[in-house]
Structure formats: structure tokens, C-alpha cells
Amino acid sequence: MSKSKIKTSFFCQSCGHNAPKWLGKCPSCGQWNTFVEEILKKENENSNLPFTSKTSKIQVISEIEIGAEHRILLHDLELNRVLGGGLIPGSIILFGGEPGIGKSTLLLQIALGLKNKKVLYISGEESEQQIKMRAERIEAGNKNCYVLTETSLQHIFKHLEQLQPELLVIDSIQTLHTALIDSSPGSVSQIRECTGELLRYAKESNTPVFLIGHITKDGNIAGPKILEHMVDVVLQFEGDRNHIYRLLRSIKNRFGSTNELGIYEMISSGLREVSNPSEILISHRDEQLSGVAIAATMEGLRPMLIEVQALVSTAAYGTPQRSSTGFDLRRLGMLLAVLEKRCGFKLAAKDVFLNIAGGIRVDDPAIDLAVICAVLSSSEDISINPNIAFAAEIGLSGEIRPVTRIDQRISEAEKLGFEKIFISKYNKKGLDIEKFKIEVVFVSRVDEVFRLLFG
Secondary structure, eight states, X not given: OOOOOOEEEEEETTTOOEESSOOSBOTTTOOBSOEEEEEEOOXXXXXXXXXXXXXXXXXXXXXXXXXXXXXXXXXXXXXXXXXXXXXXXXXXXXXXXXXXXXXXXXXXXXXXHOTTSOEEXXXXXXXXXXXXXXXXXXXXXXXXXXXXXXXXXXXXXXXXHHHOOSEEEEEOGGGOBXXXXXXXXXXXXXXXXXXXXXXXXXXXXXXXXXXXXXXXXXXXXXXXXXXXXXXXXXXXXXXOTTSSEEEEEEEEETTSOSOOEEEEXXXXXXXXXXXXXXXXXXXXXXXXXXXXXXXXXXXXXXXXXXXXXXXXXXXXXXXXXXXXXXXXXXXXXXXXXXHHHHSOOOOTTEXXXXXXXXXXXXXXXXXXXXXXXXXXXXXXXXXXXXXXXXXOEEOTTSBEEOOSSHHHHHHHHHHTTOSEEEEEGGGOTTOOGGGOSSEEEEEOBHXXXXXXXXX
């Protein structure tokens, strides 16, 4: 008998595009030098998964009945919020983040916290002893939490058939491999095939599945882009390892908003939920310093007060520096141009450095006014009263524009003890300022704010 010819194909490592021969540029995503050759060897089409396939039927959309959406409530309130109110049965969630950021710790905490659910934690990276040591550090016991160290998908499905868990955690998807494809674990075809099999398992057994995914040096989840399209939810765990705070963002969510943010504090016993982020994001100072302003921002439905720090100094070299941490550098350049053109402040020959305290990144345009006030405070070396907050967007003509959810921003500032908040006068319509004890100052232009703050 003659041996069957080995089939190979070329895959783009960026998007997973398949080509019969090597290409310099991917026709799908446009990336260069991303094609790698992989061996394909499909032994059989049926993977003998431990569930029975459902037969689908055609239905008229108007006749489809919508039942009450059942969600599994986790003991972690931050993760519940980011997921949109809990875990949907049968959903598959991709969890990405840098090495050492705390992905495995957070999901082990989730597994140990569901005491009334049968949970299986599968690790392809750590031994049972390492997982046990981490579980003892977390100090959360769950008699229904099972651990399996395995990387073969066929062996995993045999264990799933026996145990039939109510929640499955895979750490990580890049370590799994299936015998249906003859290529190394972590390759494009292996990741795609393993995720596809786990997706079928999640949907047909109605079991929620967490997949931990590695990320590349660019900050994107490793593997083909199709991986993010296949799953229901993509969560990104962010944070600097030099800071104790971790941010959980939703990049994609079929069952809720993608604007929600979860904040955790890394402590010796694991990750602690931060219920009131405003208190940790604002520095507690004994003396007033110039270049500091407090902004009222929104992350999804959650109002937060953050500290904006600015430093303006004379440029030591010919070209002034513009540096920003946690804020869009191009937007900072636009705001500086507005100050230069519309308000007459000479900042073109000065270095400007901007920082959002606490190591978080903010995209809300409502912090524009706080950014401008912090820059002017540092430029004039006059401190801003620490009991003043700001919530407004700046337009290119120097006008102060209204922002959404202004009543929630004012309420958060009042709750934290601020005495005054500057907002746009165009937010006055429909706003009942009588119910607030905090003084609300309506302004329309940047030069008006400067006169009120610095005389």
C-alpha cells in the first residue's frame, strides 16, 4: 500500500487566511511575511464529541418565542458587570492579557467561588501542585472544583463526558492540540480547530466555557483574528505589573455592553474587587500643587472621578515634546492648538507632559476641560482648588460642549465631597440643579473658565 500524500497549506498568522502557496503579503489583512506552512491531516470528520447533535429547524422570526434570559451570577461583582449581568449558559468567553497580569488567578477565583456549581479547571501550563498552591493562597475552598492537567482535546472530551461540568475553564487555548490536525500546538490551524470543537461543545451541552488566550507583543490576542469572531465575549485584562490595579475591559460582548470596566487590586491573597474606584484614582495630598485637575468621567454605566496631571515647562531643545500617558496624544495636540489659537496662550515653544493617575486609560471626551485646566494650572504655576471637578468637552472653536449622563457625574462628585463642578451651559436643559447640594457652574468658553479659576 502506498502512503497517502502529506497535505500542507499556508496560513496567515495574523488573520488565519488559507493559501495553497506562500505569499509575501496577505490578501485578507494586508500584513507582510505572516504566512507559515502547516501540515494538514484530517483522519476523520467526526471528532466523537460527548454530546448529541441537535437538529435545527426553520422558523418564522415572528413565531420564535423569547424566554426569560437566565444568567449564572458569579460571586465576582466586577466580572458580572463586565459580562452584562452574569454568565450566559452555553457562552464561550475569550480572556486575554499579558503574562503575569493575573488571568489564571482571576479565573481560579471564579472557579473556587461557584460553590453550588460543578467546575472543571483544565491547565496545559501548570501542574496540579502549582494550581493547589495558588488555590491555598486565594483561601477559597470549593468541593465541586475539579482540576485536570491535559493538552489533548480528545482526552479532554472523554473526561468531560464522565464529569459533565457546569462550567469549564481552559488555561490556555494555545496549549491545546487535536489529533485531527498534524501541526504543533499554538499554530493557526490547531487554535482554530480546538476553538471550533469547544464552541460546538459549549453550544450543544449549554456549558459556559472560559478560554485563556496569550497576547502578542502588539497587545493583540495571539492566533488568527477569526478566533475573536468565533467566541461570544472577548475580555482584555490590562494593567502595569508595576501598579497594583488591574482593569478588565470588554472588547466584544454579544450579551451586553462593551463599555463596562471592572477594576481589581492585586494583593497577596489574589485579586480584590474595587467597588469605589474614584477613591483610589484620586491622590490624597496635604498641600495644593499646580498642574492637577479632577475630571468626572463615565466607564459604561459607572461614573468615576479621575485625577489629570500636567507638567508644562520651557523646551530645552528646539522641538517641544508632547507626551501623554493614559490619554490620546493626538487629542492633547488638538487641545493645545485650541489654547494657542482661540485663547492666546503661548504653548508652542513649551514641553507638555500629561498623565492620568492610577495607570488607567481614558477615552471619554468629557475630561477635555480637566486636561486644559491642568495644563493652564501648570503653565501659570497656580494650583486649582482640590474641591473643584470638571466635566465638559472642548470644541475646535474654544466652546465648551455638553456631555452625556451629566446628572450621574454631578452626583458622583457630590458623593465624594466636592464643592463645585464646572460643566457646559448647554447641559442646563433638562437638568434639575435644585436636587444637588454641590455648586454647579455653567460655562460656555475656555477663557471664561480661566477667569473664574485664576482671576
